[in-house]
Amino acid sequence: MTLALTCGGWLPSLPCHIRESRMDAPLLRFEAVRKPALGLLDIHLVVPRGGCTVLLGPPGAGQEGVLRLLAGLASPDQGRVLLDGADLDRQPPGWRGFGIFQPIDGMPAGRTAERLVTEPVLGLPGEQRAAHVARALTQLGLDGQEATRLGDLGPVPRRRLALARALAPQPAVLLLEEPLAGLDHATRQRLALEWRALFRRIGLTTVLATHEPAEAMLLADHLVVLEAGEVVQQGTPQQVYDDPATGFVAGLLGENNRLPGTVLALDGDECQVRLDCGPELWARRGDAAGPGSRCIVAIRPERVAVAAMTAEEMGEGALEAALRDAIFLGDHVRLLIELGRGGTLVARRPAGSRVPRVGGPASVAWDPYAAFAFRALR
Known part of the structure; x- marks a missing residue:
């Protein structure tokens, strides 16, 4: 539309x-x-x-x-x-x-940049009109291209010109x-x-x-x-x-681990969840319902800490896990982790970080306030 x-x-x-x-x-x-x-x-x-x-x-x-x-x-x-x-x-x-950004691709290819930006301000007096046009072209880095025809502009200059046209009326x-x-x-x-x-x-x-x-x-x-x-x-x-x-919001704005489970108890804005893969944990209550309801625990990969030690050594809230793969992706390493009985987690670490040995034991942990329990969608 x-x-x-x-x-x-x-x-x-x-x-x-x-x-x-x-x-x-x-x-x-x-x-x-x-x-x-x-x-x-x-x-x-x-x-x-x-x-x-x-x-x-x-x-x-x-x-x-x-x-x-x-x-x-x-x-x-x-x-x-x-x-x-x-x-x-x-x-x-x-x-x-209100000014409205409109694509200019369908406009006559022979029109100049100056003419296209001038059209929305034709009702202004001459000197004021010229000042508005010059200001809009300068704001978009198009000064000096006033005589350039639309047909001679590439995709990016066309977007800049369309924005200059919308900004001309100020x-x-x-x-x-x-x-x-x-x-x-x-x-x-x-x-x-x-x-x-x-x-x-x-x-x-x-x-x-x-x-x-x-x-x-x-x-x-x-x-x-x-x-x-x-x-x-x-x-x-x-x-x-x-x-x-x-x-929905959590998934829309970035990658999330999504661990299915069942709500066990509520305590203020937190809830206790038993994951289908076995472990029990606490998470912030998003829109999850009460005890007995199905939920999804969401935790972003960058919030998952991974260490080559036992959960007891790692500290309160840590869970036993195993590192199954480490994938180098340039600016970060993607860690694929097995949790409990068949559960899977993704963690992300900066390139060059020390990570557990692939195939060896590991533990994972995160701040409980970084994990959210959301209503499971059917």
Whole structure:
């Protein structure tokens, strides 16, 4: 789903009472928003001002629908979208002060970079228009390429030009949907780093939708994870990564060991679990249910400590294990570990680290607060 709002004229900035509001208050707020036609079932989220909010989820999770509501291409069936406390749906799209990143690949190949960036600000007086265009081109490193035709630009300069076009009106809010799709991984990462620095330098409130977790973690000041039309968690990337609310969130944001088991007891925000492979352990309670319920204990590979000693020697909470393989992957070594009766764990260590002998005895341990017990999905 691609945003298709025509930007044929100048997008004015937000009204003064909005621009001068408290900087610590969210700029945008979704309150119990429903729009099933766009895959939105119950959206509650906030967009802080002056940072990059990234909407992350698999295809169909609802992030594209959120952008369409912000762009004015649709209205909620229920609930409200608020812009600094005022109902956003009462404002026509062209008067919201929002800029929209749109692909330019389908535009005439003979148009110059300068003309493409000028088109959204044709309503401005001549000198002001020229200043806006020059500023946008300079921000994206395209100054000196004003006369270059679209057909002569490669994929990366085209993305930069599309962003310059969206920034030319100097919008108060920038909306982007999968702006780096179609590029190879290394190029996506390089361009995302470039844009991360740009967004922070100009202090622009940005809302970006993506399906790529690594890209979301790299760009986001505020990360919003969506699943099946609902927001399941939001916070800083580190908060969401370190303290996932569900197994879905934990798996979306990186590799996890997933050990099936049964909940034995609850104690505050912790729970005791008997793993199917035999050992019993304590973990933080994510969304696991009560005693007797099935669960998955999730622990990230980088949080697993491995040592060539007995569990008793390693200390409280350690479990007996055996190292089955050590795979060198350049910047780290991947350890494949057998736990209990048929359980498997992956641990990750920096290249050059000392590891137990393959085939020999070992023990594993981790901080109980780094492991989470989540409800087992059927």
